[in-house]
Amino acid sequence: xxxxxxxxPITVIVGPTAVGKTTFAVQLAEATNAxxxxxxxxxxxxxxxxxxxKPTIEERRSVPHHLIDVSDPNEIWSLALFQQKAHIVISxxxxxxxxxxxxxxxxxxxxxxLEGWRPxxxxxxxxxxxxxxxxxxxxxxxxxxxKLAIIDPVAASSIDYQNLRRTVRALEVxxxxxxxxxxxxxxxxxxxxxxxxxxxxxRSELYQRIDDRIDQxxxxxxxxxxxxxxxxxxxxxxxxxxxxxxxxxxxxxQNEISLEEALALVRKNTRxxxxxxANWFKSSDPKIHWFDLTGL
RNA sequence: GCCGAGAUAGCUCAGUUGGUAGAGCAUACGACUGAAAAUUGUAGUGUCCACAGUUCGAUCCUGUGUCUCGGCA
Numbered sequence: 001x002x003x004x005x006x007x008x009p010i011t012v013i014v015g016p017t018a019v020g021k022t023t024f025a026v027q028l029a030e031a032t033n034a035x036x037x038x039x040x041x042x043x044x045x046x047x048x049x050x051x052x053x054k055p056t057i058e059e060r061r062s063v064p065h066h067l068i069d070v071s072d073p074n075e076i077w078s079l080a081l082f083q084q085k086a087h088i089v090i091s092x093x094x095x096x097x098x099x100x101x102x103x104x105x106x107x108x109x110x111x112x113x114l115e116g117w118r119p120x121x122x123x124x125x126x127x128x129x130x131x132x133x134x135x136x137x138x139x140x141x142x143x144x145x146x147k148l149a150i151i152d153p154v155a156a157s158s159i160d161y162q163n164l165r166r167t168v169r170a171l172e173v174x175x176x177x178x179x180x181x182x183x184x185x186x187x188x189x190x191x192x193x194x195x196x197x198x199x200x201x202x203r204s205e206l207y208q209r210i211d212d213r214i215d216q217x218x219x220x221x222x223x224x225x226x227x228x229x230x231x232x233x234x235x236x237x238x239x240x241x242x243x244x245x246x247x248x249x250x251x252x253x254q255n256e257i258s259l260e261e262a263l264a265l266v267r268k269n270t271r272x273x274x275x276x277x278a279n280w281f282k283s284s285d286p287k288i289h290w291f292d293l294t295g296l
Numbered sequence: 297g298c299c300g301a302g303a304u305a306g307c308u309c310a311g312u313u314g315g316u317a318g319a320g321c322a323u324a325c326g327a328c329u330g331a332a333a334a335u336u337g338u339a340g341u342g343u344c345c346a347c348a349g350u351u352c353g354a355u356c357c358u359g360u361g362u363c364u365c366g367g368c369a
Contacts, residue, residue, distance in 0.1 A: 041332060042333055079331090108328070118329075120330075163337080243334095244333045247333095273333055276332090276334095276336095280328090
């Protein structure tokens, strides 16, 4: 098809946290004259380096990275914002005559890129959100979900009845636009010609790497990093601070739990995260070229 | 050695006034369109320490044994 010729070729690297995406991406970029576009929802935020396991300064010096350190932790990034910025950055790199590598662990963001999602173009309305949330608290999650089912049965059927957050979001969009949330769930043809590389390791090895990495984060000063962010005025409630490693350390710093408990939680939450990540990229997906890094 | 408490899912434990058992965590699988490292759904698993006794029937009651923990020597 002639359309394919105009698509920008990109290489996408996916895989669970701590599998080794960063190292792989940097080496591939060096070998192929490429720049790296991060697809990681926590790399946006300045000052959140240790706990997010951002690429090191050296790595970023050897290969240009994009969409890292582009935001204050008190700001709220989102899927739609990521898509907008990623499209711009990718076409710029392409115009410079360099190859594009997209690497990251945020499955939703990458899928959106690959599948040409067009999320409804309306700013989040915090006030409306709050109102719907309060409504939900009053009548109960299940009841709120019932209301959604009446207005938009299709959306309701793909949202678990206890999932207040997604129920609220669906209602928020409906109330703002007057249209069904499910009708606004648009997929278009991707503007990219993507080669998708999946990296994986056996769970037991991945879990071991996670534990080791958490130990390293501690010796590198994760505690001070979190303390510093809070001291700078970053709210413990900011979405950025919901990142694994940060929210647990916040609980410790607020004397809610012991350090030992906090670290155990970080390990647990990271493992749970790995399993949720796997939902976005399945080993059965024929479009993904999987490489098993176990033992490497 | 004595006294006390306990032994139930991979772990921590609940429970059955005697009819073969359940939560949390773990584990696995799933959902996801402007908070996504977020939020959330589903599932499997057990010689209920061993042996004997009572009983129609014991994981539960009785006895003995084994092991663990705590206290005292």
